Amino acid sequence: MKLDEKSILGTPPRREKLADKLYGKLMQAIIDGQFKKGEKLPSEHRICQHYSVSRPVVREALMRLQADGIIISRQGSGSFVQRIPPAGLIQYADASDVSLLLKSYEVRIALECESSALAAERRNEGQLIQLRDALKGMEEDFSQGRIASEADFTFHMVIAEATGNDMFPSILESIHMDIEKAMTMALSITKSASQERIDRVIGEHRMILDAIEQRDSDGARLAMRHHINRVRKRVTDNLSDT
Template identity: 50%
Template structure:
């Protein structure tokens, strides 16, 4: 319980809000790696919330690898995200951003696989143009979320299934926001990290160009999972 300085709230008792409050304490260092979190009962009393709300927040924190539950012992901080994370995105928004990445993994993985099977030469050219544009923006360390979305949209279009495009467009704001967070962290990182991000996109393009559906699916899933890790783990220059 050391370092825990959370303030109870009287409104908006949702799991994401509690997730955000605990996340903020982990990012700030008030809760350090290895620190034990209060028990479920203690969190309920501290925040005046129900057990289901606490359980939801703990489930999300565990899913993101930020805390680990040890049977018979309690829940402990396992990983600290980058310190600048809260400045880039509000603590209460991070849970939604990470859920967006969770959705994108299977969705865009399948879109990439279909693109490898169905894309036309013109569509492949559009993916390459979007990739080149993304490379220029990222290497200039400029805001790249719009260019990143354009690349992923081009892949969805090449699937020749308009539903993938419709879903991406319906989630445009959420997806671009999630991209912006990961890309802002990348922009502040090393040149090696920037090269890795561009290489991930290049592998997606190359697999689609070769018509290798399995490789395209894997490359897209790998890229999105890595982007998610950049948000949650300060120790890996991923």
């Protein structure tokens, strides 16, 4: 059998994957203090040379950093550091994985907001008990200084199951690993933060539970969207209590 060049060398890495890695490396450089708040990043050309990547890869990584509010682009001047993310962002996850983990929040918004609304309409009493137990488990984990990722994922999985549509828990389970990594990263930052932040996290889950219990589908959808958006913001912002 004749092997072509692709068979010998393997499939070239996707630009998206390269951009993910560059995103993480630039994020780490900012967190490590190589670039201070307000400082200008190197030019696209310099970044291309330093990391041995193409200009489209650099532009994509910079666009993601800008979308996350980490940098700001000024036409004709370049990109500047706008905010320093918390050190926990790379302390609890490999820098090359950060972009992928942050993307999981977009998927969760698309999936879990609607599943929460359906759960409010279709849940049964047994599922309400499971949600209360999961929330209680989160509170106990935090009170003992533990990461509450298992109880947190259980809470969200029960909501998916409460839709009565097997596709929701199936999809959630298929991305379980990425979600769990993202949860661990976020909850690790929360665990090491103030009690006020922990109370906010618990409060967000309680709002979701209350809406589902009251069969308020619109309220459940909004509460879930608010929660996931706040989680992502806690991960990317260097704020202690929001």
